[in-house]
Amino acid sequence: MTSEYNKWHHPYTPAKEFKKKVAYFSMEFGIDQALKIYSGGLGFLAGSHMRSGFELKQNMIGIGMLWKYGYYDQGRNGDQTMRANFIEKNFTFLEDSGLEVEVKLHDNPAVKVRAMVLKPEIFGTVPIYLLTTDVEGNDYLSRTVTNYLYDANYLTRISQSIVLGIAGAKIVEALGGADVYHLNEGHGLPAFYYLKDKGVKKNQMVFTTHTPEKAGNEERDGRHLNRCGFFGRYLSEQELQKEMVNGGMINYTVSALRMAKKSNAVSKLHAKVAQGMWKDYPGTSKIIPITNAQNQKFWQDEAIEKAHKTKNTKLYRERKVELKKTLFAEVMNQTNKLFDPNVLTMVWARRFAGYKRADLLLQDLERFEKLITNKKYPVQIIWAGKPYPHDFYGIDIFNHLVHFCKQKTNLAVLVGYEIELSRKLKCGSDIWLNTPRITREASGTSGMTAAMNGSVNVSTDDGWIPEFAKDGKNSFILPAIDPNMPTWDQDKLDSEHLYDILEKKVLPTFYDHPKKWQQIVFNSIDDVIPEFTSKRMATQYYKELY
Numbered sequence: 001m002t003s004e005y006n007k008w009h010h011p012y013t014p015a016k017e018f019k020k021k022v023a024y025f026s027m028e029f030g031i032d033q034a035l036k037i038y039s040g041g042l043g044f045l046a047g048s049h050m051r052s053g054f055e056l057k058q059n060m061i062g063i064g065m066l067w068k069y070g071y072y073d074q075g076r077n078g079d080q081t082m083r084a085n086f087i088e089k090n091f092t093f094l095e096d097s098g099l100e101v102e103v104k105l106h107d108n109p110a111v112k113v114r115a116m117v118l119k120p121e122i123f124g125t126v127p128i129y130l131l132t133t134d135v136e137g138n139d140y141l142s143r144t145v146t147n148y149l150y151d152a153n154y155l156t157r158i159s160q161s162i163v164l165g166i167a168g169a170k171i172v173e174a175l176g177g178a179d180v181y182h183l184n185e186g187h188g189l190p191a192f193y194y195l196k197d198k199g200v201k202k203n204q205m206v207f208t209t210h211t212p213e214k215a216g217n218e219e220r221d222g223r224h225l226n227r228c229g230f231f232g233r234y235l236s237e238q239e240l241q242k243e244m245v246n247g248g249m250i251n252y253t254v255s256a257l258r259m260a261k262k263s264n265a266v267s268k269l270h271a272k273v274a275q276g277m278w279k280d281y282p283g284t285s286k287i288i289p290i291t292n293a294q295n296q297k298f299w300q301d302e303a304i305e306k307a308h309k310t311k312n313t314k315l316y317r318e319r320k321v322e323l324k325k326t327l328f329a330e331v332m333n334q335t336n337k338l339f340d341p342n343v344l345t346m347v348w349a350r351r352f353a354g355y356k357r358a359d360l361l362l363q364d365l366e367r368f369e370k371l372i373t374n375k376k377y378p379v380q381i382i383w384a385g386k387p388y389p390h391d392f393y394g395i396d397i398f399n400h401l402v403h404f405c406k407q408k409t410n411l412a413v414l415v416g417y418e419i420e421l422s423r424k425l426k427c428g429s430d431i432w433l434n435t436p437r438i439t440r441e442a443s444g445t446s447g448m449t450a451a452m453n454g455s456v457n458v459s460t461d462d463g464w465i466p467e468f469a470k471d472g473k474n475s476f477i478l479p480a481i482d483p484n485m486p487t488w489d490q491d492k493l494d495s496e497h498l499y500d501i502l503e504k505k506v507l508p509t510f511y512d513h514p515k516k517w518q519q520i521v522f523n524s525i526d527d528v529i530p531e532f533t534s535k536r537m538a539t540q541y542y543k544e545l546y
Contacts, residue, residue, distance in 0.1 A: 003097045003098050003117060005095065005097045005119065005127055006097050006098040006174070006175070007175055008061070008175045009127065010057075010126065012057050013057070014057055014059035017542065018056060018058035018060075018542050019059050020059060020179045020180055021060075021176075021177070021178045021179045021180070022058070022060040022061075022178060022179065022181075022546055023060075023063055023172045023178040024046070024049070024053075024062050024063065025063045025164060025165070025168050025182065025183050025188035025191055026042070026043075026046040026062065026187075026188075027042070027149070027150075027160070027164060027184075027188070028042055028043035028064065028065075028071075028149055029043055029062060029064045030043035030044040030047035031050065031125055031128070032123045033418055033419040034091075036073075036089055037064065037067045037070055037071075037089075037149065038071065038418075039351070039388075040350065040417075041443075041444070041446070042185060042210060044419075044422075045294070045443075045445055046062070046064075046184055047125075047298075048293065048295035048298065048299075048445075048534040048537075049534055050062050050126050050128060051123075051124055051295045051297070051534065052535045052537070053125070053538055054125050055124070055295075055535065056539065058126065058538060061126055061128065061129060061175070062118075062126060063128075063129050063131070063164070063171065063172065063188075064128055064131070064164070065131050065132075065163065065164055066091075066116055066130035066132040067089070067146060067147070067148060068088060068089060068132070068147045068148075069089065069148050070089050070148075070149060071148075071149040071150070071386070071389075072085060072086055072148075072389045073085040073087050073416075074386050074416050074417065075416075080402050081398075081403075082398050082399060084389035086148070093118075094116040094130065095117050095119060096114070096117075097117040097171075099114070099129075099171055099174050100112055100113065100115070100135070101115075103162055103166045103167045105142060105145065105159045105163075106155070106159070106227070108141075108142060111133055111142045111145070111163075112135040112138050113131050113133055113167035113171075114135045115130065116130045116132060117129055117130070129168075129171055129175075131146065131164065131167050131168060132146045133163060145159045145160060146160070146163065152389070152390045158220065158225065158230060159228070160187070161187050161190055161218075161230070161252075162229055162230055164187055164188040164190075165189055165191035165194065168191055169181070169190075169191040169194045169195050169198075179546075180206060181195060181200065181204055181206070182208070182546070183207045183208065184208050185208065185210050186217065189230075189252045189255055189256055190232060192205055192259040192260070194231075196259065197232055197233065202260070202261050203261040204261070205260045205261060206260050206261060206262055206263065206264075206545045207257060207259075207260035207263040208265075209253055209257070209264070209265055209274055209287065210443075211442050212274065212439065212440060213440065217251065217252065218251075218253075219249045219250065219252070220252075221250075222240050222244040222250045223240065223248065230250075231243075245281060251281075254281045254284065257278055257281070257284035257285050258281070258283045258284055258285070261285060262285050262545055263284075263286065263287045264288050264290040264544075264545055265287050265288070265289050266442045266443035266464075267442065267443040267463050267466075267467065268289045268291065268466065269439070269462065269463065269466055269467075270289065270463065271287055271288065271289035273439050273442075274287050274442075288545070290537060290545065291443060291464050291467060291537070292445045292448075293445070293531075293532045293534040293535075294449045294532065294534055295533065295534045295535075296533040296534075299423070299426070299453070300449075300452040300453060301453050303315065303322075304427070304452075304453050304454055307319060308525045311522060313518050316454065316522075317518075321341045321342075323424075323427040323428045325428075326424055326427070327339075327345075328340075330414065331414065334412070335414070337409060337410075337412055339380050343378045343380050344378070344379050344380070344431065344506075344511070345380045345382065345430050346379060346380070346382070346429065346430070346431040346432075347383075347426075347429035347431070348381070348383050348385075348433040348435070349382070349385055349421075349422065349425045349446065350444070350446050351387065352394040352395070352397055353387070353394055354397075355436055355437050355440040355441075356435065356436050357435045357437065357491065358383055358401065358435075360491065360495050360498060361381070363495035364496070364499065368499075371499065371502060371503065372410060372411065374507070376511075377507035378410070379410065379507070380410045380411075380412075382411075382412045382414060382425065383398075383412070383413045384413070384415070384416075384417040384421060385398070398413070401413045425450075426446070426449050426450040426453045426455055427453045427455075429450065429455040430455060430510065431455065431457075432446065432451070432455040432456065432457050432458070434446070434457060434458070434460065434462075435494065435498070436462050437462075437487065437490055438461065438462045438483040439462065439483045440462065441462045441463040442463060444462070444463040445464070447459060447464070447465065448464065448532040451474075451475075451524045451532075452529065456474075456506075456520055456521060456524055457524070458475070458476045458498070458501060458502070458506060460478045461478065464532065465477065468528065468531070468532065470527070472520075473520065473523055474520060474524040475524060476501050476505055478497045478501065
């Protein structure tokens, strides 16, 4: 079948200020609960960007991957601990674009890559082309390259980058080419090498760097990548030497920073951290801040929006109780625990990674017991999140919380942290806990969508938070500590500050001063919209990066 989407096509005439043709490459897109090709924050961000691109009539397309088994489906073992399930996905709402290209993967010179298209009318996004190697004519191994998002196999991960980058760039060529090629994180780096060889100019290539975590900035042996076909052709030793850093390695972030005309970090604080991280590598592009954001129309509850606009406290409280009941039905279903909509409910929900400290509240068990058994100021706490399926440290923290919470009537750990559960948690919580070690969170966006729905941020002063927070007025912020201290000492100090804030500020305000609490909630929504909505972000990308 030949699709109208085998040429650059939008269902609208692009707006004048957004007429530049932009191809946006991302390893994951969180578009809708049903399209399970995302793992977390990076995908949620890309999804919101594609939605706002559509709403603003931008001349943009997305280039991504069609993961046969998605990331993973998070389930439970018999003892309620976490189990990663890999279930085949069949998305019948995707259309075959009719576009197929070939790439070299390792010793196979002609692996076929096909592009399926997510049309704008399905979920209200710009057209997104999703690449698959599960194509008739490919050998078994080649067909498995697009099985799992962030595959644990080293060689498969390299192949995935080649498919996203080189096959993605070839698909854009087949569509008529772009004015700007935007890499969202370094996964699609081979695109820049391929495009450069094809005569695409440096001023057409831009790059977004995300995590300051070492594991998130891939680094691989340069000669091995050359054998794998990573650069689109075989580089001579002399050419390779120019690309390598750190003793024969290719650092995806460094290479992308060098090849892009301009790059961006995803918050103002992250821009400073990123500039510091990469300053010793010559030839890297300027890193400007464009703070992450989320799509208001998709994430904000309509009744909450209405109550906020009219400052109708009664309507807000009635709706919040309904939203809490929806969330607590999920808690009951998963954990057989009955939560009370009149009790202050705290949520910690995001990817389970060590530096995000899901278990920060459990640092001082004596103090924690006091907090969760306080009859005057009762609390309910929910944790949710998906560790990488092979991050055994993250999974261990998750399982530790499961065991700890089992017999506690007001504590729950939920599985299945995807878009729908994320929405329930943000709408049904009073407090959104955000506890990364300072400077380790590039941006973090879950607190933005929580704030849109009246969940007040209690957070360390990291990522996007310094641009938003007014302590005691729209959020509650932990006092600054020295990020160079040993992590053990940081965790001890931050946990003490967190208990203090909850005991002395948050709980008394919520229960004893409901009018003041309501003001904080409305201030929070005032300050998050429109500054942290993706319409602002998508516009800023066109103005400042493209």
